[in-house]
Amino acid sequence: MTATDHRPAKASSGERVADWFDGRLGVYALGRRYLRKVFPDHWSFLLGEICLYSFVVLILTGVYLTLFFHPSMNEVTYHGGYVPLNGIRMSEAYASTLHLSFDVRGGLLVRQLHHWAALVFLAAMLTHMMRHFFTGSFRRPREVNWVFGWALLLLGLFEGLFGYSLPDDLLSGTGLRFVDGAVLSVPVVGTYLSFFLFGGEFPGHDIVARFYSLHVLLIPGIMAALVVVHLILVVYHKHTQFAGPGKSERNVVGTPFLPVYLAKAGGFFFLVFGVLALISAVATINPVWSYGPYRADQVSTGAQPDWYLGFAEGLVRVMPGWEITLAGHTLVLGVLIPIVVFPLLLVAIGVYPFVESWVTGDRREHHLLDRPRNRPVRTSIGAAWISLYLILLAGGGNDIVATRFHLSINTVTWAVRISVFVVPAVAFVVTRRICLGLQLRDRELVAHGRATGVVKRLPHGEYVEVHRPLGPAELHTLTEHEHRDSSDHRDLQTADPQPALGGARVPARHEEPQP
Numbered sequence: 001m002t003a004t005d006h007r008p009a010k011a012s013s014g015e016r017v018a019d020w021f022d023g024r025l026g027v028y029a030l031g032r033r034y035l036r037k038v039f040p041d042h043w044s045f046l047l048g049e050i051c052l053y054s055f056v057v058l059i060l061t062g063v064y065l066t067l068f069f070h071p072s073m074n075e076v077t078y079h080g081g082y083v084p085l086n087g088i089r090m091s092e093a094y095a096s097t098l099h100l101s102f103d104v105r106g107g108l109l110v111r112q113l114h115h116w117a118a119l120v121f122l123a124a125m126l127t128h129m130m131r132h133f134f135t136g137s138f139r140r141p142r143e144v145n146w147v148f149g150w151a152l153l154l155l156g157l158f159e160g161l162f163g164y165s166l167p168d169d170l171l172s173g174t175g176l177r178f179v180d181g182a183v184l185s186v187p188v189v190g191t192y193l194s195f196f197l198f199g200g201e202f203p204g205h206d207i208v209a210r211f212y213s214l215h216v217l218l219i220p221g222i223m224a225a226l227v228v229v230h231l232i233l234v235v236y237h238k239h240t241q242f243a244g245p246g247k248s249e250r251n252v253v254g255t256p257f258l259p260v261y262l263a264k265a266g267g268f269f270f271l272v273f274g275v276l277a278l279i280s281a282v283a284t285i286n287p288v289w290s291y292g293p294y295r296a297d298q299v300s301t302g303a304q305p306d307w308y309l310g311f312a313e314g315l316v317r318v319m320p321g322w323e324i325t326l327a328g329h330t331l332v333l334g335v336l337i338p339i340v341v342f343p344l345l346l347v348a349i350g351v352y353p354f355v356e357s358w359v360t361g362d363r364r365e366h367h368l369l370d371r372p373r374n375r376p377v378r379t380s381i382g383a384a385w386i387s388l389y390l391i392l393l394a395g396g397g398n399d400i401v402a403t404r405f406h407l408s409i410n411t412v413t414w415a416v417r418i419s420v421f422v423v424p425a426v427a428f429v430v431t432r433r434i435c436l437g438l439q440l441r442d443r444e445l446v447a448h449g450r451a452t453g454v455v456k457r458l459p460h461g462e463y464v465e466v467h468r469p470l471g472p473a474e475l476h477t478l479t480e481h482e483h484r485d486s487s488d489h490r491d492l493q494t495a496d497p498q499p500a501l502g503g504a505r506v507p508a509r510h511e512e513p514q515p
Helices: 013-025 027-034 043-066 092-102 107-135 143-165 170-184 190-198 207-237 257-282 307-318 333-350 352-360 376-396 398-404 409-448 472-479
Strands: 075-077 089-091 251-253 323-326 329-332 450-457 463-468 511-513
Touching: 013 027, 043 107, 043 207, 043 257, 075 092, 089 092, 092 107, 107 143, 107 257, 107 307, 107 376, 143 170, 143 207, 143 307, 143 333, 143 352, 170 190, 170 307, 170 333, 190 207, 307 333, 307 376, 307 398, 307 409, 323 333, 329 333, 333 352, 333 376, 376 398, 376 409, 398 409, 409 472
Parallel strands: none
Antiparallel strands: 075 089, 251 511, 323 329, 450 463
């Protein structure tokens, strides 16, 4: 054996590059720690991924659209591919939107993909937050991350408003007139705010350029930063999980990030992208060429905003046209009260984790999720909020409801006014009773098992139905929660979680300890 046989093999170029980065960034240690991060196996966790992937689609399509859109309200005469509007005076913003839709290859598809992705993004965010709300995953230590998610939803609402206002068509101009009326209703400073926002008397000449800067620079930048921080906190706090055999407050059971979850996530991204592309190819949305350019002396009939701001429109439509004079100032309460209630409805969601923690006195960390039925008060509050949102959404389209169902618009408006106060209260009471009934049903299942439909006669002549005992896994799911004190109307934490009956523990595919 020669001396050269003991020399180590020369590292490849890839290894040398990896060693260089590891010496400066510690990539090996980060890889060992985070590439094996565990993700629970449950379909509801995909809601957050839909939010993320829709946001990625929004960024990609938005970059493409900025190459052709001209955010200017200077008037031009249109001569382009859409013949019915040739020779019509319009703003550069509207003309460039028509050019993008009819003269740029694939432009209309990308426009529709961008709009549909925005609708899905906000729908997924709201559903994602409701999943966290009803399962209690917002509790310590995740209250701050809940606030970041709530801020993303709030920014998404205004980002959508600014986005569909950019084409300067008749529909978006009608919406901006609504915004101008809301701003003018602010006492004392309303007029100044309107002049500042629009650069003069409505509609001014600056609003499209200002909304464009907000839409493509400021708000997306803030949202991207919040998304990054949101994901970092998810990694730091680890995932929550539903109770089950082998799962506790001190571990996470599921599949590792690499390679299982990464392959699933990659496939799911292309699935979301494909579904959005399919919808965009077959379903027309926001056909601005049908509305025509905005003119202050015209209005679009049946004009409603996108669904996520429909409840704000409903607040104004169902509010009586009250006005009072105070200290020489006219207060338009018919608009002022709705624009005050609008943020309060959203703030109620954002501060709920802190309110619940204060009311229940619960300061402990929670990593196991609740079944909604086991927290009837919280579930009832969520159902009441959703019912109020849906009622106001219907109120935002009271004219459409009236014409489609051949009803008086006054009848529809009064029905919505009454429902705003009645329906949430009814939803709260009914949901709470349903949750309590489901709790009793679970207790019966644990105590007696599941009915088989087989009737058996006992030796002394009595007829009974045979019940099948529940398996260890199902017993664990039904009993792994903290009892609710029946003497209090609050969801108090009064007992330790019960262990799985029978001592069963299903072997986990992968476990990761909680911090």
